[in-house]
Amino acid sequence: MPKMKLEMEVNNRKVVKETDTHKRLIDFLREDLNLTGTKEGCGAGECGTCSVFVDGKLVKSCLMPAAKANGAKIETIEGLAKPGELTPVQKAFHKTGASQCGYCIPGMVMAATACLRENPKAGIEEIKERLGGNICRCTGYTKIFEAVEIARSVVAGEAPAGVLDEDEPLGESYIGHNVRRLDAPSKVTGRLKYAADMKLPDMLQMQVLRSPHAHARIVSIDTSEAEAMDGVACVITADDVPGKDGFGVFVHDQPIMARGKVRHVGEAVAAVAAEDLVTARRALSKIKVEYEVLPGLFDAEEALKPGAPVIHDYAPGNVVKHIPVRKGDVEKGFAEADLILEDDFSTQQVEHAYLEPEAGVAYVDADDVVTVISPSQNITHHRHMLADIIAKPINKVRFIMSPVGGGFGGKEDMIYQGMLALAAMKTHRPVQLNFTREESLIASAKRHPSRVHYRMGLKRDGRITAVEFSMLSDGGAYGMSSEGVMRKAAILSCGPYEIENLKVDTRAVYTNNTPSGAFRTFGGMQAQFATESMMDMAAEALDLDPFEIRRINMMKIGSLTHTQQALKTASLDRVLDAAEKASRWEKGAPKVRGATRQDLDGPDTRKSCTLGARIAAEVSGAEKGQRSGASEKTKDSERVA
Amino acid sequence: MLIYDEYHLPTSLEEALALWADAPEGSRLVSGATDILPWARDGRAGDVHLPALIDVTRIGELRGQKFEKGRVRLGANTVYQDFLTNDTLRRALPCMPHCAIWFADDQIRQQASLAGNLVNASPVADGTPPVVALNGEIELARLEDGEIRRRCVPVVDFIEGPGRTRIQPGEIATAVILDAANGYGGAFQKVGQRRSLVISVACCAALVKTDSSGRVFEDVRLALGGVGPGPMRLSAIESAMRGERVSRALIRRVAAGAGDMVASRSRKEYRREVVVNFVRAALEEALANQPDIEVKFQDAGETVDA
Numbered sequence: 001m002p003k004m005k006l007e008m009e010v011n012n013r014k015v016v017k018e019t020d021t022h023k024r025l026i027d028f029l030r031e032d033l034n035l036t037g038t039k040e041g042c043g044a045g046e047c048g049t050c051s052v053f054v055d056g057k058l059v060k061s062c063l064m065p066a067a068k069a070n071g072a073k074i075e076t077i078e079g080l081a082k083p084g085e086l087t088p089v090q091k092a093f094h095k096t097g098a099s100q101c102g103y104c105i106p107g108m109v110m111a112a113t114a115c116l117r118e119n120p121k122a123g124i125e126e127i128k129e130r131l132g133g134n135i136c137r138c139t140g141y142t143k144i145f146e147a148v149e150i151a152r153s154v155v156a157g158e159a160p161a162g163v164l165d166e167d168e169p170l171g172e173s174y175i176g177h178n179v180r181r182l183d184a185p186s187k188v189t190g191r192l193k194y195a196a197d198m199k200l201p202d203m204l205q206m207q208v209l210r211s212p213h214a215h216a217r218i219v220s221i222d223t224s225e226a227e228a229m230d231g232v233a234c235v236i237t238a239d240d241v242p243g244k245d246g247f248g249v250f251v252h253d254q255p256i257m258a259r260g261k262v263r264h265v266g267e268a269v270a271a272v273a274a275e276d277l278v279t280a281r282r283a284l285s286k287i288k289v290e291y292e293v294l295p296g297l298f299d300a301e302e303a304l305k306p307g308a309p310v311i312h313d314y315a316p317g318n319v320v321k322h323i324p325v326r327k328g329d330v331e332k333g334f335a336e337a338d339l340i341l342e343d344d345f346s347t348q349q350v351e352h353a354y355l356e357p358e359a360g361v362a363y364v365d366a367d368d369v370v371t372v373i374s375p376s377q378n379i380t381h382h383r384h385m386l387a388d389i390i391a392k393p394i395n396k397v398r399f400i401m402s403p404v405g406g407g408f409g410g411k412e413d414m415i416y417q418g419m420l421a422l423a424a425m426k427t428h429r430p431v432q433l434n435f436t437r438e439e440s441l442i443a444s445a446k447r448h449p450s451r452v453h454y455r456m457g458l459k460r461d462g463r464i465t466a467v468e469f470s471m472l473s474d475g476g477a478y479g480m481s482s483e484g485v486m487r488k489a490a491i492l493s494c495g496p497y498e499i500e501n502l503k504v505d506t507r508a509v510y511t512n513n514t515p516s517g518a519f520r521t522f523g524g525m526q527a528q529f530a531t532e533s534m535m536d537m538a539a540e541a542l543d544l545d546p547f548e549i550r551r552i553n554m555m556k557i558g559s560l561t562h563t564q565q566a567l568k569t570a571s572l573d574r575v576l577d578a579a580e581k582a583s584r585w586e587k588g589a590p591k592v593r594g595a596t597r598q599d600l601d602g603p604d605t606r607k608s609c610t611l612g613a614r615i616a617a618e619v620s621g622a623e624k625g626q627r628s629g630a631s632e633k634t635k636d637s638e639r640v641a
Numbered sequence: 642m643l644i645y646d647e648y649h650l651p652t653s654l655e656e657a658l659a660l661w662a663d664a665p666e667g668s669r670l671v672s673g674a675t676d677i678l679p680w681a682r683d684g685r686a687g688d689v690h691l692p693a694l695i696d697v698t699r700i701g702e703l704r705g706q707k708f709e710k711g712r713v714r715l716g717a718n719t720v721y722q723d724f725l726t727n728d729t730l731r732r733a734l735p736c737m738p739h740c741a742i743w744f745a746d747d748q749i750r751q752q753a754s755l756a757g758n759l760v761n762a763s764p765v766a767d768g769t770p771p772v773v774a775l776n777g778e779i780e781l782a783r784l785e786d787g788e789i790r791r792r793c794v795p796v797v798d799f800i801e802g803p804g805r806t807r808i809q810p811g812e813i814a815t816a817v818i819l820d821a822a823n824g825y826g827g828a829f830q831k832v833g834q835r836r837s838l839v840i841s842v843a844c845c846a847a848l849v850k851t852d853s854s855g856r857v858f859e860d861v862r863l864a865l866g867g868v869g870p871g872p873m874r875l876s877a878i879e880s881a882m883r884g885e886r887v888s889r890a891l892i893r894r895v896a897a898g899a900g901d902m903v904a905s906r907s908r909k910e911y912r913r914e915v916v917v918n919f920v921r922a923a924l925e926e927a928l929a930n931q932p933d934i935e936v937k938f939q940d941a942g943e944t945v946d947a
Contacts (some may be wrong), residue, residue: 044679067648132837133746
C-alpha cells in the first residue's frame with residue numbers, strides 16, 4: 001500500500017505520521033491518531049457524525065482525503081475542552097438531555113460549536129439551518145435545538161453561565177424534575193467507545209461477501225485464491241460452523257452464513273478476516289461463488305398461493321406465523337350493525353437508520369471463552385444461540401454489550417456476531433467487523449410491510465358491534481422477530497376499544513425480500529394505522545365527532561381486552577381529554593371542518609421549514625444600509641477574495 | 642472505497658497542468674472531493690482503485706474573484722459557501738446565495754466548488770441553472786508546447802448530457818465567468834425530500850431587473866435544471882417579458898408555458914407541474930428580492946388563484 005507522510009496540527013499538537021496515501025481524514029483521525037470521538041455513520045457526507053474543523057471551517061471528514069488536510073490545523077471533539085472540562089455547548093447538551101444514544105452527538109456538538117462561532121447570536125431558524133448537515137434518529141432534534149439555544153444565550157452573554165448547571169432538586173423526589181443523564185458527559189466529549197471505536201492488539205478486520213441474488217442455490221464456493229492472499233488470516237463459510245447452525249428470535253431458521261442457498265439480496269455468503277480493511281475487501285473479490293438462480297418471491301400475497309416458490313423447506317406454505325384471536329360472535333355482531341365499513345390499509349418497509357452502523361469485535365480469551373462485543377439488543381439470547389451454533393458449553397461463550405448507537409429494534413438479530421466468533425475461533429486473534437451504511441441498509445431487518453383488510457360493524461350511535469381484522473405481513477427471508485410482531489399486532493389490533501365480537505388474524509409469510517424484524521411498536525403501528533383510520537372514517541359516516549366515537553368505544557376499568565383480560569386500570573379517557581385540549585380541537589364530525597378550521601398554527605405548533613434565515617436577516621440589514629446611501633457600484637477591478 | 646496510489650497538491654497551474662498531462666490513465670482531478678468519495682461506494686462505482694488524484698485547491702491563481710468588464714471571474718476554487726459569506730459576490734450574483742443555501746449543507750459548501758459541480762455535469766446539479774442564467778462560461782486551460790493555453794466555453798454548451806462535457810484530455814477548469822448582475826433580484830427554487838443534503842428533482846434560477854419605477858421588466862433571466870439531459874435557458878420567455886408591464890397575469894402565463902419545456906424521461910408530469918410553479922415563484926421572489934426598487938404589479942389587488 002503506498003504511503004504518504006502527513007503533517008498536521010491536531011488539537012493544538014503537532015502530528016507527523018506516515019500513513020496509507022488513500023486514507024480519508026476520518027480514517028487518519030480514528031485509526032492513526034485514535035481520535036474516535038469522530039464517528040463514521042454513513043461515509044458519504046450525509047449524516048454529520050464525522051464533522052471536524054479544518055483550518056477553522058467545519059467539514060465532514062469522511063469527504064476529505066487525509067492528504068488534502070496535509071499541513072492544516074485540525075480540531076476534533078476531543079480538542080474542544082480540556083480534560084475534565086466541558087464547553088458551554090457540551091454543558092448545554094448535558095443539561096437538556098440532548099444526547100440519547102450519543103452516536104450523532106460529537107458531530108452535533110461540533111456543528112453547534114461552528115454555528116455559534118459563525119454567529120454567536122444565531123436565532124433558532126439559523127441554528128436549524130446550520131445543523132442541517134447532521135442527522136439524529138433518537139431525539140427528534142427538540143432537545144438538541146434547546147441545548148444550542150441555551151448555549152447561545154450564555155455565549156452571547158444574554159444569560160448567566162449558571163443556566164448550564166443542573167436544576168436545583170425539588171425536595172426528595174425526582175418525579176417532575178429534570179434529571180441530567182449520567183452518560184451524557186461521555187457522549188458530548190466523544191470519549192464513549194462504541195464497538196467500531198475499539199481496538200485490540202493484533203486485531204484483524206473482517207469483510208463480508210454478500211449475495212447479489214434474492215433466491216439462488218449455492219452450487220459451489222471456492223475460497224482458495226482469497227485464502228492464499230498475503231495478509232488474509234482466514235475465510236469462513238457455513239462449512240466452518242461446528243455446531244447446530246441457526247438463529248432467530250423465535251424460530252432458528254437463519255444460518256450464520258448462507259447454507260446451501262441464499263434467500264435475499266445482501267445475505268452473507270462468506271467472510272474474510274485480514275490484516276487490514278483493504279486486503280479484506282480485495283480478498284472478497286477473489287472468492288468465487290457459483291449460483292443457480294431460483295424463482296423469487298417478492299409479494300406476501302403471492303407467498304400464500306399454491307405453487308409459490310418455497311423459501312424454507314420446514315415451512316412449505318411459506319407461513320412464518322399465524323396468530324388468530326377470537327372473542328364473542330362476529331356473525332351476530334355484524335348482524336346487529338346498522339352500518340358496516342370495509343377497507344384495506346397498507347404500510348411500507350421502513351429502515352431503522354440508527355446512526356451507528358452494526359459493528360463488533362470478537363476474540364477467544366486465554367480460557368477459550370469465545371467473547372463477542374457488539375451493540376446487541378439481546379445479548380443473553382445471542383449467547384445461548386451462539387453456544388449451540390459453535391458447539392460450546394454456555395460458560396465458554398460471553399457476550400458484552402457495547403454502547404448502542406441507536407437500535408430501535410434493529411439490533412436484536414444476531415446477523416454478524418456469529419461470523420465474528422467463527423473467525424476469532426479459526427485464527428485465535430481478535431476480529432472486528434464494521435458495517436458500511438450500505439451494508440447496514442441491505443442486511444439488517446426492516447419494519448414489516450403490512451396489509452390489513454378491515455371490516456367494522458357499528459350501531460348508529462357509534463358503538464362498534466364487530467370487527468374482522470386480517471393482517472398479512474411480509475416477513476422477508478427469515479423469521480427473526482416476525483412471530484412476536486404478529487402476536488403484538490394481534491393483541492393491539494383493534495386498538496384501545498372494547499369490542500365484544502372480533503375475529504383477528506395476523507400472518508407473516510416468507511418472501512425473498514430483506515427480512516423484517518423488530519422495530520419500535522413491534523407491529524402496533526401497522527395495526528393502529530388501520531384501526532384509527534377506520535375510527536375516523538366511521539365518525540365521518542355516522543356524523544360523529546372523532547373524539548366522541550372514541551369515547552363511546554374506549555376501554556374502561558372492567559373492560560375485557562381483545563384477548564379477554566379484565567382491565568383493572570384504564571386511562572384512555574384522560575388521554576383523549578388531554579389530546580383534545582392540547583390540539584385546540586374544534587368539535588364536529590370530520591366533514592364539517594376543512595378550509596374553515598381555526599385550530600391550526602397555534603402558538604405552540606411547530607412552524608414549517610424555511611431556508612435562508614441568514615439571507616433574510618442580512619437582506620433586511622443591507623436594505624437599511626443601501627437606503628442610507630451606501631453605494632452599490634463596485635469598482636471593475638475590485639478583488640474581493 | 643476509494644484507493645489511490647498518489648495524491649498531488651500542486652501549487653501552481655503550470656505544475657498542475659504538467660501533472661495532469663502526464664497522469665497515468667484513470668487519474669482524476671479533485672477540487673472539494675465531496676462527490677468522488679461517495680461515488681466510490683457500494684451501489685455506485687463500488688471499490689475504485691485510481692493511480693493518482695490531483696488536487697487543484699492549493700493552486701493560488703485558482704483562488705479569489707475578479708471583476709472584469711461587467712463580468713465576474715470566479716477562480717475555480719470558489720466554493721459554494723463563498724456565495725453566502727462574500728458580500729460583494731452576493732450583490733453581483735443575486736441568484737447564487739439562494740442557490741447556495743439549498744446546496745448540500747454548510748459543511749459541504751465549505752469544500753464543494755462551483756467549477757467542480759459544473760465539470761461533474763449532473764443533470765440535477767444545483768449550480769448549473771443560476772450559472773446559465775448569468776450567461777456563464779467556463780474557462781479551461783491546457784499545456785501546449787509548454788505554454789498555458791486557455792479557452793472559454795458557454796456553460797449551456799459545455800454540459801452535453803449527464804456526466805458528459807466538452808472538456809478535453811489535459812484540460813483543467815480554471816474559472817467560471819459570469820455576468821455581474823448588480824441591481825437584479827435573484828431567486829432559486831428547488832424541490833427535494835428535505836431541506837439539507839438533498840438532490841434536486843428539479844430546480845430553477847431567476848434574475849429580474851425592472852425599470853426604476855418598478856413597473857416594467859427591463860431584463861429577465863430564467864434557467865431550469867433537472868428537466869432534461871442538460872441545463873435549459875428559457876430564452877423565448879425572457880424576450881417575451883422584456884419591456885412588458887409587471888403583472889401577475891403575465892407571470893402566470895409564462896409559467897404555464899414553461900411546463901412544455903420538460904424533457905425528462907422520468908416523472909414527467911410531476912416535473913411539469915413543478916416547473917410551472919417554480920417559474921412563477923422564482924419570478925415573484927426575484928422581483929421581491931430586487932434591491933431598492935418597490936415593484937408595482939399592474940394587476941395588484943386582484944386575488945391570485947392558487
